[in-house]
Amino acid sequence: MRRFIVLPLLVAAACQGGDGASERATLVDSRDTYDPRSLDPALSTDVPTGRAVGYVFDGLVRFTPAAEVEPGLATRWEVSPDGLTYTFHLRRGVTFHDGSALAARHVVRSFERVLDPKSRGGRAEPLMPIRGARDFNAGKAPRVSGLAAPDDSTVVITLAEPLAIFPKLLAMPVASVIPDSVPENFGEHPVGSGPWKFVEWRHDDYIRFAANESYWGGRPKADSLLARIIPEPSTAVAEFESGNVDVLQVPEGETRQWDQTDERKALLQSVPALRFVHVAINTTRGPLKDARVRRAINHAVDVDAILSQLFSGRGRRAAGVIPPVLGGADSARTPYAYDVARARQLLAEAGHPNGIDVELWTSQTPVYVRMSETIQGYLAQAGIRAKIVQRDASSTREAARKGETDMVVRDWYADYPDADNFLSPLLASTNKGVGGNYSFYASPDFDRLVTQARREQDEAARSALYARADSAAFADAPMLFLLFYNELYAVQPWVRGFEVPTIFNGQRWLNVEIQRQTAGRR
Amino acid sequence: MLTFVARRLALAVPTLLGVLVVVFLLLYVAPGDPVQEMVGERADPETIARLRRELRLDEPLRVQFASYLGGIARGDLGRSYITNRPILGDIVERFPKTLLLAGAAMLLASVLGITIGALSARKPGGWFDRAALGAAYLGISFPVYWVGLLLILLFAVTLRWLPPSGYGAPIYLILPALALGSRSIAFLARVTRSSMLEVLGGDFVRTARAKGLRERVVVVRHALRNALIPVITVLGLDFGYYLTGSILTETIFSWPGLGRYVVNAIARRDLPAIQGSVLFLSVVFVLVNLITDLAYAKADPRVAYD
Numbered sequence: 019m020r021r022f023i024v025l026p027l028l029v030a031a032a033c034q035g036g037d038g039a040s041e042r043a044t045l046v047d048s049r050d051t052y053d054p055r056s057l058d059p060a061l062s063t064d065v066p067t068g069r070a071v072g073y074v075f076d077g078l079v080r081f082t083p084a085a086e087v088e089p090g091l092a093t094r095w096e097v098s099p100d101g102l103t104y105t106f107h108l109r110r111g112v113t114f115h116d117g118s119a120l121a122a123r124h125v126v127r128s129f130e131r132v133l134d135p136k137s138r139g140g141r142a143e144p145l146m147p148i149r150g151a152r153d154f155n156a157g158k159a160p161r162v163s164g165l166a167a168p169d170d171s172t173v174v175i176t177l178a179e180p181l182a183i184f185p186k187l188l189a190m191p192v193a194s195v196i197p198d199s200v201p202e203n204f205g206e207h208p209v210g211s212g213p214w215k216f217v218e219w220r221h222d223d224y225i226r227f228a229a230n231e232s233y234w235g236g237r238p239k240a241d242s243l244l245a246r247i248i249p250e251p252s253t254a255v256a257e258f259e260s261g262n263v264d265v266l267q268v269p270e271g272e273t274r275q276w277d278q279t280d281e282r283k284a285l286l287q288s289v290p291a292l293r294f295v296h297v298a299i300n301t302t303r304g305p306l307k308d309a310r311v312r313r314a315i316n317h318a319v320d321v322d323a324i325l326s327q328l329f330s331g332r333g334r335r336a337a338g339v340i341p342p343v344l345g346g347a348d349s350a351r352t353p354y355a356y357d358v359a360r361a362r363q364l365l366a367e368a369g370h371p372n373g374i375d376v377e378l379w380t381s382q383t384p385v386y387v388r389m390s391e392t393i394q395g396y397l398a399q400a401g402i403r404a405k406i407v408q409r410d411a412s413s414t415r416e417a418a419r420k421g422e423t424d425m426v427v428r429d430w431y432a433d434y435p436d437a438d439n440f441l442s443p444l445l446a447s448t449n450k451g452v453g454g455n456y457s458f459y460a461s462p463d464f465d466r467l468v469t470q471a472r473r474e475q476d477e478a479a480r481s482a483l484y485a486r487a488d489s490a491a492f493a494d495a496p497m498l499f500l501l502f503y504n505e506l507y508a509v510q511p512w513v514r515g516f517e518v519p520t521i522f523n524g525q526r527w528l529n530v531e532i533q534r535q536t537a538g539r540r
Numbered sequence: 541m542l543t544f545v546a547r548r549l550a551l552a553v554p555t556l557l558g559v560l561v562v563v564f565l566l567l568y569v570a571p572g573d574p575v576q577e578m579v580g581e582r583a584d585p586e587t588i589a590r591l592r593r594e595l596r597l598d599e600p601l602r603v604q605f606a607s608y609l610g611g612i613a614r615g616d617l618g619r620s621y622i623t624n625r626p627i628l629g630d631i632v633e634r635f636p637k638t639l640l641l642a643g644a645a646m647l648l649a650s651v652l653g654i655t656i657g658a659l660s661a662r663k664p665g666g667w668f669d670r671a672a673l674g675a676a677y678l679g680i681s682f683p684v685y686w687v688g689l690l691l692i693l694l695f696a697v698t699l700r701w702l703p704p705s706g707y708g709a710p711i712y713l714i715l716p717a718l719a720l721g722s723r724s725i726a727f728l729a730r731v732t733r734s735s736m737l738e739v740l741g742g743d744f745v746r747t748a749r750a751k752g753l754r755e756r757v758v759v760v761r762h763a764l765r766n767a768l769i770p771v772i773t774v775l776g777l778d779f780g781y782y783l784t785g786s787i788l789t790e791t792i793f794s795w796p797g798l799g800r801y802v803v804n805a806i807a808r809r810d811l812p813a814i815q816g817s818v819l820f821l822s823v824v825f826v827l828v829n830l831i832t833d834l835a836y837a838k839a840d841p842r843v844a845y846d
Contacts, residue, residue, distance in 0.1 A: 056623050221630070222796035222801065249794060257704050257705060262704065415572075
């Protein structure tokens with residue numbers, strides 16, 4: 019039996035030859051866990067798509083790894099005093115990968131294409147603030163009235179109402195600029211002006227990119243980039259250990275194995291992610307209507323223990339919904355203390371001395387299932403009997419959107435780095451259900467503060483308004499506040515210049531390179 | 541023979557129709573909304589309503605079903621809601637990879653399984669038989685998932701003989717085929733062994749030995765051939781396991797086959813993709829069963845179809 023198994027393996031080992039990481043000149047990314055939906059910016063709704071679109075295309079502006087907005091195709095822009103009109107001045111001499119030159123009309127056409135009711139992308143939301151966009155998208159107007167290209171290097175965008183975060187929305191993948199000629203299979207063969215040219219896409223396997231020699235921002239340091247699609251996190255770890263991939267997102271469950279050996283620890287890079295783990299509490303269902311009950315839930319759960327035991331300490335405890343790295347976050351606010359007696363007292367005050375029954379919904383992601391069971395245990399101590407309902411992600415989302423969940427575990431990633439992307443979808447009354455507010459929270463005060471902040475052009479004043487809105491919601495406890503997640507990456511020792519991005523499309527591999535001398539199998 | 545094939549194929553039509561009805565109804569009653577999966581985490585109700593109209597999801601179920609059947613009759617499986625690509629193209633791109641993996645696993649399993657089974661049957665109760673039996677029990681009990689990760693750990697991370705995952709040169713095929721075939725090797729060895737023991741006790745074997753044939757010829761040419769009938773059945777039935785087992789194997793080994801496609805389609809509620817691939821796999825099953833039946837006739841002249 020031995021002979022049968024060992025023989026083919028020996029043959030295989032002999033065939034493999036000597037090419038290891040040392041000879042590799044291509045940067046290999048292991049982060050995508052599923053095939054991108056398309057490489058057409060208009061269809062960009064998921065992370066793998068958004069990342070790839072960010073390599074091939076440019077927008078008027080873009081995000082740095084630290085999630086700051088910096089000039090992209092626009093070198094500068096002005097905002098009118100009323101906050102309604104944005105004038106973007108385009109970079110000169112930019113060419114698309116097909117050789118055609120960028121002009122202002124491309125920006126207008128690209129946006130209209132996304133908003134076109136025929137494009138069926140469904141993710142036109144970031145461009146909706148433009149005046150006339152909604153009518154055009156509904157097929158009620160022939161053009162978007164708020165888009166204009168007065169000359170080849172100027173784009174004037176007029177908004178329906180003032181919106182201070184608008185430039186951040188323009189750094190999203192869906193606002194990428196595309197050339198004139200768009201073939202039928204554009205999603206499979208994208209052509210943009212970005213740092214990387216598209217080479218090849220093998221579905222569920224990899225996407226290959228080559229350096230754009232004439233990139234306006236300077237040619238990428240590496241010649242080629244391969245985005246591998248690896249669905250199983252343990253496999254990605256094995257690929258990293260074998261030196262086949264350069265960058266790895268360390269899975270939660272493996273954190274301890276990484277940060278406890280010095281050799282491995284030296285490879286780690288961590289940044290706070292714009293990611294907020296919480297349990298939305300539906301404020302319109304039964305006893306949960308009472309804020310005292312919701313506060314009781316917050317007092318009943320030992321969040322620090324969850325953070326250290328289930329997330330290996332990878333994160334910061336949340337006292338509000340705004341991650342600490344964003345304007346509006348108030349680091350002085352104290353989280354709800356773990357205090358079972360206080361929780362019981364609040365329940366009794368609310369008229370439930372014998373406790374309450376709730377359903378706690380979760381997707382089947384292992385860490386959230388374990389977390390739900392832990393929360394269930396804590397809640398039981400305070401007399402809150404939680405029944406866990408486990409469904410696949412799509413079904414859980416649907417139930418939450420319809421308002422059928424008492425409590426639902428949620429992991430919220432930012433699309434753009436701004437407090438607004440947490441406050442407004444999670445808690446604004448206009449976003450109840452489908453819009454993302456699974457708490458069905460409706461507070462006129464909160465809504466007013468958020469709306470006011472969206473219009474405010476002064477950053478400091480805007481942050482102050484966000485902080486007030488966050489405080490108000492925190493006191494009302496429309497969710498069980500858990501944690502802001504820290505991203506943890508392992509980067510091979512031969513990789514230079516990689517910075518872990520705070521936002522998913524913040525790393526475009528421009529300054530990343532493989533140092534050939536030290537490269538090799540560890 | 542031809543009439544038999546034609547009759548079997550004609551019988552397949554109601555089977556496939558039944559599959560379609562069941563899949564259609566299941567997806568209809570299952571929770572999860574395809575349109576909301578299309579638009580991502582957030583969208584306004586108007587966009588959702590518009591997409592629902594465009595995809596004709598607001599029409600009565602039987603109208604939807606009729607138009608879907610119409611499409612199939614024209615050979616059109618529709619386009620994916622999520623990627624907007626034609627389903628047929630997606631399947632044609634991925635199925636050969638799944639078939640390659642299943643074929644390699646099956647080949648590995650039959651060669652190893654039948655050999656081990658035949659060798660065990662030669663001296664029942666001997667050291668080889670007992671060792672093979674023990675290994676077979678382990679092989680049947682371990683889940684593919686676990687075997688796969690173990691193989692990666694051993695051969696890719698520790699020994700560095702083979703790549704951990706991916707698709708490409710034949711070297712990439714070894715670990716996934718071994719993982720997928722492991723359960724079958726064990727099972728086939730067990731079936732071959734018991735079938736061989738039965739056959740080896742038969743009169744014709746005694747006759748073969750009596751007329752002075754060498755043991756090798758007796759075992760391989762006379763006994764084994766007769767013992768293979770139940771093995772063929774098991775292989776045929778196992779093919780279904782290879783295709784479904786490949787879902788996990790493909791995930792662990794980042795193999796870009798049809799199994800992962802189906803899983804992704806289900807997770808994203810991509811109705812046309814789910815229906816198209818289930819229909820396609822059903823056709824494959826029907827064909828495999830037919831081939832299994834025809835293989836009986838080849839292995840055993842007593843079986844004749846007319």
